Amino acid sequence: MHVNEANMTSMTWRESAGGRGLRVWWKTLLAALCAFACMFSLAACGSDKEAGKIRIGIKFDQPGLGFKKSGTYVGFDVDVAKYIAKKLGYSEANIIWKEAPSKQREAMLQNGDVDLVIATYSMNAARKKAVTFAGPYFVAGQDLMVRKGDTAIKGPDDLDGKRLCSVTGSTSAVTIKERYSSKVQLMQQPGYAECATALFSGIVDAVTTDDIILAGLASASRGRLTVLGKPFTQESYGVGIKKGDHALARKVDDAIRQMEADGSWQRAVQENTRGTSFKPDPKYNPPVPTEGEQS
Incomplete structure (x- = not known):
């Protein structure tokens, strides 16, 4: 091998090694930036959760409770959700509404599709094994x-x-x-x-x-x-939360207590059952929300 050829070979090797090193350094930098971004926004790195938003699962087909109407959402559950969200620091504009059919509620919480489920969600022993509850916010019959x-x-x-x-x-x-x-x-x-x-x-x-x-x-x-207005069973509606998030459950309990104390709960019931003689069973309503403290 001639001297010039050796020099050129050596130069090519150095340039190639330098190129590989630059690429490795660049990939490492990108990974670090992505990890850094994930710390501040779950919207980054493949998550569908938007920063500064709260996702709440409700029914879309229950008039008076959770009902999607011309692109808006109305009902007692919706009013409860808005109040809780506000107390947690989210304005109404920062709520992302998700339809939560009865059979999908546990899975939506477990998969992280929603932060809260407020959808005539009766609390029972089987469901408590899969999710954490706050409430109750209403006792139906x-x-x-x-x-x-x-x-x-x-x-x-x-x-x-x-x-x-x-x-x-x-x-x-x-x-x-x-x-x-x-x-x-x-x-x-x-x-x-x-x-x-x-x-x-x-x-x-x-x-x-x-x-x-x-x-x-x-x-x-x-x-x-x-x-008829003669209930013959009791069903305690709770706010579904991802299993183990006890801190959030306690905050939701606090919000429900405030809603009942300032009259917002009573107004929500009246407005969403207007035109009927319906009155919640006074033996159970408004309920004392303690589930978050017990979970």
């Missing part, structure tokens, strides 16, 4: 809704031979059949709005589920349907 003016049905004992509608997979109809009226004719629909339509049309004689859900449907019916 199973009740019956009938056509206005119908006096044949005064309670669950009057349902023998009657046609009763509830939602597929709901335990409400099972409760009626097992505890009160074994001869009731059950009709199941995919949603309570369909049950309300069946009731108004005369296809069924009554609809059963939690009283505040029925009150929302009755309010939307503009006086054509009415809730």
